[in-house]
Amino acid sequence: MSEAEKLDVLQGTLDLLILRTLQWGPQHGHGIGQIIRAKSDDLLQVEHGSLYPALHRLRREGWIESEWGTTQNNQRAKFYRLTAKGREQLTREETKWKLFVKTMARVMRPQE
Amino acid sequence: MRRWIRLWLARKQEDSELSEELRAHLAIEARQRIEAGETPEEATHAAKRVFGNIAHTEEDVREAWGWAAVERFGEDVRFGLRMLRRTPVWTAAISAMLALGVGLGTAIFSVVYGVLLQPLPYPNADRLVAIWPTATKNGVARFNVSAALWLDWRKNSTLLEDIALTRPIANFNLTGEGTPERLQGARASFNVPRVLRLPPLMGRIFTEEEQHADAKVAILSYAFWQRRFGGDSGILGRKIQLNGEPFEVIGVMPAEYQYPSAAFELWTPLYIPPDEVRHGMNHQYISVGRLKPGVRLEQVKAEFSGIMRRLAEEYPGNYRAGNEWIGALVETLAQSDAFQVRSPLYVLLAAISCLLLIGCMNLAVLLIARAGARAQEMAMRVALGATGGRLRRQMLAEVLPLSLAGIVGGLVLAWWILQTLLPYLPANTPRVASIRLNVPVLAFAVCASLAVVLLASLLPGRIAARSQPGRMLRHASRSVTGGGQARNLLVVAQIAVTLVLLFGGVLFARSFAELIRVNPGFSSQGVLTMHMAVTRAKYREDVRVADYYRRLVERVKTIPGVTAAGMVNRLPLSGIAQTGGVEFEGRAGSYDSDWRSATPGYFEAIGIPLKHGRLFLEFDRPQSPAVGLIDEHMARRVFGFESPVGKRFRRYLPGLSQQDPWAEIVGVVGHILNDSLERDPRPQVYWPETQRTQDRAALVVRTTGHPESYTQAIMEQIRKEEPDQPVYDVRSMEEWVDRTLQTRTLLTGMATLFGAASLLLACLGLYGVVSYTANLRLREFGIRMALGAGAGHVRGLVLRHAGRLALWGSLIGLTLSWPVGRALQSLLFGITGGDVISWLLAPALLISVALVAGLVPAGKAAKADPAVTLRSE
Numbered sequence: 005m006s007e008a009e010k011l012d013v014l015q016g017t018l019d020l021l022i023l024r025t026l027q028w029g030p031q032h033g034h035g036i037g038q039i040i041r042a043k044s045d046d047l048l049q050v051e052h053g054s055l056y057p058a059l060h061r062l063r064r065e066g067w068i069e070s071e072w073g074t075t076q077n078n079q080r081a082k083f084y085r086l087t088a089k090g091r092e093q094l095t096r097e098e099t100k101w102k103l104f105v106k107t108m109a110r111v112m113r114p115q116e
Numbered sequence: 117m118r119r120w121i122r123l124w125l126a127r128k129q130e131d132s133e134l135s136e137e138l139r140a141h142l143a144i145e146a147r148q149r150i151e152a153g154e155t156p157e158e159a160t161h162a163a164k165r166v167f168g169n170i171a172h173t174e175e176d177v178r179e180a181w182g183w184a185a186v187e188r189f190g191e192d193v194r195f196g197l198r199m200l201r202r203t204p205v206w207t208a209a210i211s212a213m214l215a216l217g218v219g220l221g222t223a224i225f226s227v228v229y230g231v232l233l234q235p236l237p238y239p240n241a242d243r244l245v246a247i248w249p250t251a252t253k254n255g256v257a258r259f260n261v262s263a264a265l266w267l268d269w270r271k272n273s274t275l276l277e278d279i280a281l282t283r284p285i286a287n288f289n290l291t292g293e294g295t296p297e298r299l300q301g302a303r304a305s306f307n308v309p310r311v312l313r314l315p316p317l318m319g320r321i322f323t324e325e326e327q328h329a330d331a332k333v334a335i336l337s338y339a340f341w342q343r344r345f346g347g348d349s350g351i352l353g354r355k356i357q358l359n360g361e362p363f364e365v366i367g368v369m370p371a372e373y374q375y376p377s378a379a380f381e382l383w384t385p386l387y388i389p390p391d392e393v394r395h396g397m398n399h400q401y402i403s404v405g406r407l408k409p410g411v412r413l414e415q416v417k418a419e420f421s422g423i424m425r426r427l428a429e430e431y432p433g434n435y436r437a438g439n440e441w442i443g444a445l446v447e448t449l450a451q452s453d454a455f456q457v458r459s460p461l462y463v464l465l466a467a468i469s470c471l472l473l474i475g476c477m478n479l480a481v482l483l484i485a486r487a488g489a490r491a492q493e494m495a496m497r498v499a500l501g502a503t504g505g506r507l508r509r510q511m512l513a514e515v516l517p518l519s520l521a522g523i524v525g526g527l528v529l530a531w532w533i534l535q536t537l538l539p540y541l542p543a544n545t546p547r548v549a550s551i552r553l554n555v556p557v558l559a560f561a562v563c564a565s566l567a568v569v570l571l572a573s574l575l576p577g578r579i580a581a582r583s584q585p586g587r588m589l590r591h592a593s594r595s596v597t598g599g600g601q602a603r604n605l606l607v608v609a610q611i612a613v614t615l616v617l618l619f620g621g622v623l624f625a626r627s628f629a630e631l632i633r634v635n636p637g638f639s640s641q642g643v644l645t646m647h648m649a650v651t652r653a654k655y656r657e658d659v660r661v662a663d664y665y666r667r668l669v670e671r672v673k674t675i676p677g678v679t680a681a682g683m684v685n686r687l688p689l690s691g692i693a694q695t696g697g698v699e700f701e702g703r704a705g706s707y708d709s710d711w712r713s714a715t716p717g718y719f720e721a722i723g724i725p726l727k728h729g730r731l732f733l734e735f736d737r738p739q740s741p742a743v744g745l746i747d748e749h750m751a752r753r754v755f756g757f758e759s760p761v762g763k764r765f766r767r768y769l770p771g772l773s774q775q776d777p778w779a780e781i782v783g784v785v786g787h788i789l790n791d792s793l794e795r796d797p798r799p800q801v802y803w804p805e806t807q808r809t810q811d812r813a814a815l816v817v818r819t820t821g822h823p824e825s826y827t828q829a830i831m832e833q834i835r836k837e838e839p840d841q842p843v844y845d846v847r848s849m850e851e852w853v854d855r856t857l858q859t860r861t862l863l864t865g866m867a868t869l870f871g872a873a874s875l876l877l878a879c880l881g882l883y884g885v886v887s888y889t890a891n892l893r894l895r896e897f898g899i900r901m902a903l904g905a906g907a908g909h910v911r912g913l914v915l916r917h918a919g920r921l922a923l924w925g926s927l928i929g930l931t932l933s934w935p936v937g938r939a940l941q942s943l944l945f946g947i948t949g950g951d952v953i954s955w956l957l958a959p960a961l962l963i964s965v966a967l968v969a970g971l972v973p974a975g976k977a978a979k980a981d982p983a984v985t986l987r988s989e
Binding site for chain 1: 130133134136137138140141143144145147167173177
């Protein structure tokens with residue numbers, strides 16, 4: 005895949021992506037990045053420079069919590085988990101996102 | 117502080133966790149690659165490639181966390197400190213200038229805060245109001261309340277919870293144990309503490325019944341209780357001797373209870389004789405009221421103006437001054453307390469703000485010049501990718517340590533200035549004791565210092581951010597750097613503000629000069645005065661009082677060096693008055709006048725000249741025909757060119773059953789200024805002390821030599837006559853005159869000081885800019901001289917630059933001075949706000965000093981050898 009086809013993560017949507025990824029269970033930072041990449045068929049690349057500050061921010065908001073643990077391969081990693089507040093936030097953000105997509109689609113639809 | 121430490125520690129922990137997390141992820145990535153079939157080395161390399169530079173990532177993350185900005189700012193501050201250390205003279209000069217400005221400003225602000233802004237120490241003090249009768253068209257903004265007026269107000273006001281009345285002038289001679297002393301006390305209505313909402317510290321306040329019965333009970337102030345009785349808690353119920361009569365102490369007020377002022381030491385019930393309750397009689401009280409909750413001051417003003425209008429219709433003879441109805445002035449108690457010093461203090465605050473502004477612009481000029489010297493460095497920074505905001509932040513960080521020096525130095529200086537300044541505050545300044553460097557004042561010092569430095573670094577920062585690296589780095593520093601126009605503008609602005617300050621200073625100085633020239637009508641040189649009040653319980657009959665006074669004067673006259681001595685009931689310029697109407701036999705109407713009772717020697721002692729007839733003589737006794745004196749103004753007003761001697765007059769007491777006897781005018785004396793040197797509201801009339809005896813008297817002694825040196829001898833003679841006689845307010849007449857000038861002395865002194873300081877600062881700024889520009893143009897001058905221009909031509913070029921700046925600044929300053937002069941009008945004496953001499957003097961002074969400042973760089977430029985300047989490129 006050429007570089008040009010890769011997409012930048014839209015400003016403000018990274019939080020939603022992280023929360024969404026954590027919905028399926030606790031995950032470490034590297035895993036979160038990989039999952040987002042895999043789910044987007046490699047179209048979305050999360051830069052490290054933005055992933056860690058985002059995790060830090062979400063934790064400070066109280067939407068996720070972290071704990072050191074071990075991976076299936078018995079490697080140490082910091083695992084992030086969604087909190088109850090985070091779940092509420094995710095629902096809110098998803099609703100907003102769906103509305104946004106629908107609206108964008110309506111505006112961008114070619115005139116008939 | 118602790119919060120910051122915790123944050124700092126948390127930050128350290130987050131940092132280490134982050135790198136641990138990143139390393140863990142690196143390991144996971146490598147492991148995944150090994151599982152996918154890569155060799156361990158390949159996997160590690162690939163993982164590292166994917167992750168890029170870990171340190172870089174860490175940096176990015178930290179930046180996003182917001183710590184980097186703080187750290188970088190710290191670095192900038194450290195760099196700034198290094199730069200400041202490299203130019204110690206510059207740094208010291210700037211710090212000193214800043215400290216001086218902040219110090220002066222803080223000192224003035226602490227006075228303004230203590231006297232005007234700080235709330236009064238009573239609960240809900242903003243609801244307390246003072247109410248005064250007022251006749252503004254006659255130039256009397258406020259005068260005292262009469263008992264009848266108080267009763268009417270109290271009955272008819274619906275918007276005030278209550279109104280209390282106080283007679284601030286009351287004589288209390290304390291005798292008994294210890295030295296006899298005269299106390300400053302007041303007679304207060306029973307509800308004063310209730311209106312102020314301050315209960316007594318100990319004991320109780322007096323009741324309404326005690327007030328009506330003129331009960332012999334007293335309430336002590338906290339300070340007096342501590343001073344005289346050492347804070348003895350057994351004071352309640354004790355009897356103290358006041359005016360020779362026993363008064364029972366029933367209460368002690370808390371320290372913050374200071375009504376009408378901190379000078380008052382005790383209060384007794386305000387007994388109002390029933391025959392005094394007449395409209396227009398004895399305006400000798402002050403009032404304080406409390407607004408009901410939710411009531412606004414404007415509503416009360418409207419209500420009282422209604423009350424006064426009704427009174428004016430009911431009693432037209434009493435509530436009319438000239439052709440104007442007497443109104444009511446309702447103002448907050450805090451405002452009323454400070455009305456005499458309010459405008460001068462605000463003027464000083466405005467002046468010091470202007471000075472700070474000039475200092476700020478000066479600092480900006482210096483910073484621009486400094487940035488100019490570092491233009492190459494700035495250009496390098498821009499070339500390496502520094503943004504405008506980054507450069508501005510750096511500029512700020514470099515000067516921030518200066519503001520710290522300003523704060524610390526300024527506070528030390530403010531403390532010292534306050535110690536020096538406080539004794540010069542006018543005697544009627546309220547709450548002087550509470551002027552100190554407290555939290556609001558400290559906040560002011562910090563804010564002023566920071567604001568000056570921040571403002572000053574704004575412009576240099578902008579100029580630095582605009583610098584074009586390409587051009588700057590290619591050319592050497594010879595070219596004229598950016599900011600030339602800005603520098604010129606700043607100097608012009610400084611000169612404009614300086615001119616306004618100078619103009620104000622000249623106005624005040626001219627007023628002061630006018631005032632000193634005023635002849636008060638008496639001669640104060642060599643005159644000593646002291647006050648006393650006779651103890652009436654001991655000298656009950658008027659004739660005995662007059663006799664006692666005569667004996668005192670006789671004794672004082674025996675002292676060698678005393679050339680004359682006499683007594684009068686109210687001393688000129690001492691701040692207390694006794695005024696009322698007089699009528700002349702066979703002439704309708706009354707004339708407002710100063711009522712005075714005097715002994716025969718008074719006129720010679722104070723130096724009032726006799727114009728016609730005779731003065732009082734020893735044979736003017738109670739039984740002899742009633743006599744009196746009038747002053748020349750009264751004589752001219754009533755009798756024109758006719759001689760008043762032989763005509764008769766008396767106090768104007770309409771409707772009173774007990775009328776004074778007609779007194780024959782035996783002489784005409786010179787007119788004097790009794791109230792102040794600035795106002796001459798009314799003429800004087802005199803009666804002999806023997807025929808109109810007064811309890812309170814001032815002894816006036818004319819001496820040869822230094823008047824204060826006679827105090828001891830005079831006191832000795834008084835003690836010999838009456839050991840229990842307290843004497844107070846011992847001052848030379850010159851001191852009394854000086855006291856009336858205090859506000860002006862302060863205003864003139866400070867305004868002149870500020871004017872001179874701003875002149876110095878502005879000219880330093882002008883000198884800096886002119887010489888800097890001249891330096892940059894040295895090459896141009898060299899070429900000019902090489903082509904044949906003389907030294908005079910070059911000098912003219914530089915001087916013209918200085919002159920142009922001064923001229924433009926002066927023009928703008930003169931335009932600004934116009935509204936300033938009008939605003940100061942009410943504080944001026946003898947001149948108007950548009951005084952032509954001040955208008956010419958201020959710019960002339962400024963431009964000549966500015967040209968002197970320009971002479972130095974002009975001379976240097978003219979002396980420069982073109983051969984040297986041209987070769988040095």
